[in-house]
Amino acid sequence: MNASAMQLPWTxxxxxxAVLDILRGCNVRCRDCYNLQPDYIKPLAEIEMQLDELxxxxxxxxxxxxxxxITLHPDLAEIVRRIRRRDLFVELFTxxxxxxxxxxxxxxxxxxxxxxxxxxxxxxxxxLPINSTADDLRKLRESKVALVAAxxxxxxxxxxxxxxxxxxxEEAVRFALESPNVSYLLVTLWRDVGRMPxxxxxxxxxxxxxxxxxxxxxxxxxxSHRDVSQLLKSKFxxxxxxxxGSNVNANEPRWLSFLTAAVNKENKLIFQRSLKPTWVEGxxxxxxxxxxxxxxxxxxxxxxxxxxxxxxxGLAGGxxxxxLKLLAKSCRPGTRLGLKRLLFQWPATFDAQxxxxxxxxxxDAVLKDGYLVPLCISDLIDNSVSAGKKPREILRQL
Numbered sequence: 001m002n003a004s005a006m007q008l009p010w011t012x013x014x015x016x017x018a019v020l021d022i023l024r025g026c027n028v029r030c031r032d033c034y035n036l037q038p039d040y041i042k043p044l045a046e047i048e049m050q051l052d053e054l055x056x057x058x059x060x061x062x063x064x065x066x067x068x069x070i071t072l073h074p075d076l077a078e079i080v081r082r083i084r085r086r087d088l089f090v091e092l093f094t095x096x097x098x099x100x101x102x103x104x105x106x107x108x109x110x111x112x113x114x115x116x117x118x119x120x121x122x123x124x125x126x127x128l129p130i131n132s133t134a135d136d137l138r139k140l141r142e143s144k145v146a147l148v149a150a151x152x153x154x155x156x157x158x159x160x161x162x163x164x165x166x167x168x169x170e171e172a173v174r175f176a177l178e179s180p181n182v183s184y185l186l187v188t189l190w191r192d193v194g195r196m197p198x199x200x201x202x203x204x205x206x207x208x209x210x211x212x213x214x215x216x217x218x219x220x221x222x223x224s225h226r227d228v229s230q231l232l233k234s235k236f237x238x239x240x241x242x243x244x245g246s247n248v249n250a251n252e253p254r255w256l257s258f259l260t261a262a263v264n265k266e267n268k269l270i271f272q273r274s275l276k277p278t279w280v281e282g283x284x285x286x287x288x289x290x291x292x293x294x295x296x297x298x299x300x301x302x303x304x305x306x307x308x309x310x311x312x313x314g315l316a317g318g319x320x321x322x323x324l325k326l327l328a329k330s331c332r333p334g335t336r337l338g339l340k341r342l343l344f345q346w347p348a349t350f351d352a353q354x355x356x357x358x359x360x361x362x363x364d365a366v367l368k369d370g371y372l373v374p375l376c377i378s379d380l381i382d383n384s385v386s387a388g389k390k391p392r393e394i395l396r397q398l
Contacts, residue, residue: 005240006277007250009285009295010361012204016061016297018054019366019375022047022079023068028095031122031162037379039068044075048082050367055086057372059294062089062113064364066375071098077110084111089298093118093158096144097125104151113298115148116156116186117141121168134171141175142267149181154301156184163190163222170235173342177236177272180264180336183301184343190222191347191376198382199348199356202371206247207348207356207381219349225253228344232258238274238342245360248351254359258342261310261323263330271329272340278316280309297363303330303337347376 010016025039042050054060063083070076071094083090091114092107099115107115119141121132128140141157148155157176161169169187176185195217201207225243232238238260243253259275288296307327314320330337348358358374365372368381 004276005253006242006281008242008244009282010244010363012361013057014059014289014295015361015363015365016059016295017064017363018058018060018372019064019066019364020047020051020054020079020083021066021366021375021378022070022076023073025072026067026069026095027072027097027126028069029124030120030160041073044078044082047079051083051086053367053370058365060088061294061296062091062298064091064093064116066093066366069098070094071103076103077106080107080110080112089113091116091156091298095119095123095125096148097127099144099147101147101151104148104153108151108153112153113300114154114156114184116158116184117144117148118158119144120159121165122160122162138171138175142179145179145181154183155181156186157182158186158188160188160190166231169228169231173232173236173238176340176342177260177262178264178267178269180267180338182340183338184341187342187344188376189228189344189346191349192217192219193347193377193380195219196377196380199377199380200383201356202368202373202381202383203358203362203365204372207358207373207377209350209354209356211354221346221349225256225344225346228256232342236272236274239276241275241277244363246357247360248355248357250360254346254357255363256344258340258344260340260342261306261326262338262340263326264336264338265332265334270332270335271326273319273322273326275313276318278313278318280312280316280318299339301338306337306339309339345376348374 023041024037080090090112092112093116096117121137129136145155159172176182197209197211199207199209229240238258240256241259242257244255246252246254261273261275263271285295310323310327314323348356351357362374364375366375366378368378369383373381
């Protein structure tokens with residue numbers, strides 16, 4: 001990994017984030033989906049019990065609420081409210097089809113902090129033509145982003161990138177940088193989860209598959225973090241800021257972040273600068289954990305605080321003159337200073353022995369039968385029996 005990028009200091013116990021899965025079922029059909037189970041809406045009691053268990057297992061700062069399509073849950077606003085009562089930030093993942101003024105007002109009042117909109121070309125959805133163009137897609141994204149932002153909720157864009165459609169990665173990054181209302185871009189590199197064999201174990205004990213099917217299916221990463229880094233460097237002058245390695249190799253990123261300071265005016269990017277990590281960011285993480293007992297994960301957009309961050313980052317070796325230039329451009333009338341967080345994640349895969357390779361201390365872990373597992377393969381986990389043996393017995397033999 002690039003020596004300048006910061007390796008995040010999390011351990012299994014102090015990862016500040018986890019995922020709350022509230023239902024199965026959707027009103028949109030995607031090209032591929034990690035949801036493989038029948039439709040099911042979890043009752044509030046079950047959701048609260050899982051939330052409390054996540055808090056027991058991790059020193060959480062924020063929680064992502066996912067499905068299925070979360071807006072199909074009749075108690076979504078109440079779920080948000082109960083998460084916020086536990087002093088946690090809330091990130092919601094939705095395709096946005098059912099979002100409207102009333103639902104967004106309710107979510108804002110309940111305390112929703114961030115909404116990720118999963119909108120991409122390979123979806124079959126009621127608000128996008130079947131033979132949609134790139135222009136149709138951009139207009140839909142713009143309208144949904146504006147709707148969420150108008151209700152005072154931060155906005156992120158979530159996309160899946162396929163090896164045969166790398167141009168869509170460029171468009172998603174460009175859209176995130178150009179939109180003054182988009183604070184986050186979450187890119188998941190494609191994995192055909194539906195063709196993967198059953199998986200046994202969990203994040204604590206380790207995970208594996210007994211089947212030889214993964215060898216025949218040739219399940220592997222189609223392009224690496226180096227490919228992504230090179231593309232973003234050549235097209236947008238971006239450099240990696242932070243990363244999480246894998247459970248097999250801590251220096252081989254499976255979760256990669258880019259932090260970009262952007263000055264926007266309307267829907268135009270006036271100036272942007274990729275941030276370089278310094279000792280300031282490491283000190284901030286350490287101080288936050290010492291005083292609050294947990295690492296920060298979600299950070300609200302606040303222009304004043306970000307301006308101070310740029311000054312400190314520059315003084316610590318991140319490029320003081322260039323950071324000053326950026327701040328000067330943000331003082332022009334009608335401009336807006338914002339921090340863009342671009343996150344790239346590689347879904348789980350297998351090594352030659354059938355061991356699951358995943359993000360170290362996976363921040364997107366979800367509860368499955370009382371154990372933490374990566375969200376991306378959660379529906380593949382089967383810890384009942386395997387070849388007449390319990391998974392723990394098999395793990396001891398590996």
